[in-house]
Amino acid sequence: MSEFREISSTVVEELGEVFRRVPLDNIEAALDALEKHPRIFVLGIGREGLGSKAFAMRLTHFGKTVHWGWDDTTPAVTADDLFIMPSGPANIPHLHYIAEQVKKTGATLLVATAVPDGPTAQLADIVLTVPAHTYGADDPSGLVPTIQAMGSLFEQSLWIFWDVLYLMLVRRTGAKFEDLVARHRNFE
Numbered sequence: 121m122s123e124f125r126e127i128s129s130t131v132v133e134e135l136g137e138v139f140r141r142v143p144l145d146n147i148e149a150a151l152d153a154l155e156k157h158p159r160i161f162v163l164g165i166g167r168e169g170l171g172s173k174a175f176a177m178r179l180t181h182f183g184k185t186v187h188w189g190w191d192d193t194t195p196a197v198t199a200d201d202l203f204i205m206p207s208g209p210a211n212i213p214h215l216h217y218i219a220e221q222v223k224k225t226g227a228t229l230l231v232a233t234a235v236p237d238g239p240t241a242q243l244a245d246i247v248l249t250v251p252a253h254t255y256g257a258d259d260p261s262g263l264v265p266t267i268q269a270m271g272s273l274f275e276q277s278l279w280i281f282w283d284v285l286y287l288m289l290v291r292r293t294g295a296k297f298e299d300l301v302a303r304h305r306n307f308e
Contacts, residue, residue, distance in 0.1 A: 130267055131276075137264045138252045138277045139284075147285070149246050153228055154179070154289050157202035161227075163189025163218065167271065168206040171279035172232075175204070178286045181300040189218075199226030207231055208254030208274045210238020219243045232281065234263050234274050248285075252277040 154160070160179055164172035173188055180186045187194045189205075197203055203222045207215045210233040219240050222229050231244035234254040241247045253263045255271030266273040290300070 127267070131273075134252075134264055134266050134268070134273055135277060135280065138250065138273065139280070141251045141264060142281070143249050143251075146246050146248055147288070150230060150248055150285060151289055151292060153202050153230060153246060154184075154285075155293065157184075157200070157228065159185045159187075159198075159201045161187045161189055161194070161197055161201060161203045161222075162205070163203070163215075164206045165212070165215065167275035168208055168278055171275060171282060172204065172206050174279060175282035175286065178283070178300075181303045182286070182289065182295060183299075183303060197222055197225045197227045201225075201227040202230060203227045204230045204232070205240075206233065206278055207238070207240045208234050208271050208278075209256040209258065210235040210241040211256065211258060212240070216240045216243075232278060235259075248281070250274060250277050250281050 162172050162176035176186045176188055205215060205219060210231065216239055219229060219231070220243065223243055228246070229244045230246040230248065231241050232248040232250055233241045234250055234252055235241060235257055236247045236249045251263050252274040253260055253266045254274035257263065264273065
């Protein structure tokens with residue numbers, strides 16, 4: 121059991137270091153975009169996608185019209201929309217292609233990444249940097265190192281990052297938790 125305590129303490133320390141290093145420069149721009157756009161698209165892959173899908177759910181509870189990019193019922197993106205996409209290494213070819221297509225529509229593109237100078241991040245209107253080790257980064261120097269496998273630290277950090285950003289949006293707008301709860305799915 122001491123191994124459990126040792127590993128969990130190290131993981132929590134890693135997460136703390138990631139959040140101490142998150143640049144704050146684009147947080148306000150992200151909050152402005154979340155508040156401004158009534159319709160939001162969210163798309164992600166793998167474990168990054170799971171955390172981002174959870175963020176999409178919370179934005180729905182907030183009252184936004186939100187579409188998960190991989191759903192068959194997702195409509196066309198327009199210039200009036202916000203498109204949110206994580207890409208840990210910012211160099212995944214099919215995500216880069218999607219970012220290019222989104223940019224053609226004129227929509228606002230927000231990319232969350234560990235590598236803000238990566239190719240996909242360079243396409244974004246807003247880049248949110250989560251400086252955690254991520255799977256597939258061409259150069260992991262400058263990222264918080266980890267004892268964990270593959271992209272686990274970035275994926276965990278991203279989930280918490282989205283929750284923090286959401287709480288900031290709730291506080292900023294004065295939204296009440298009871299209103300958010302009222303928008304939660306009611307048929308489960």
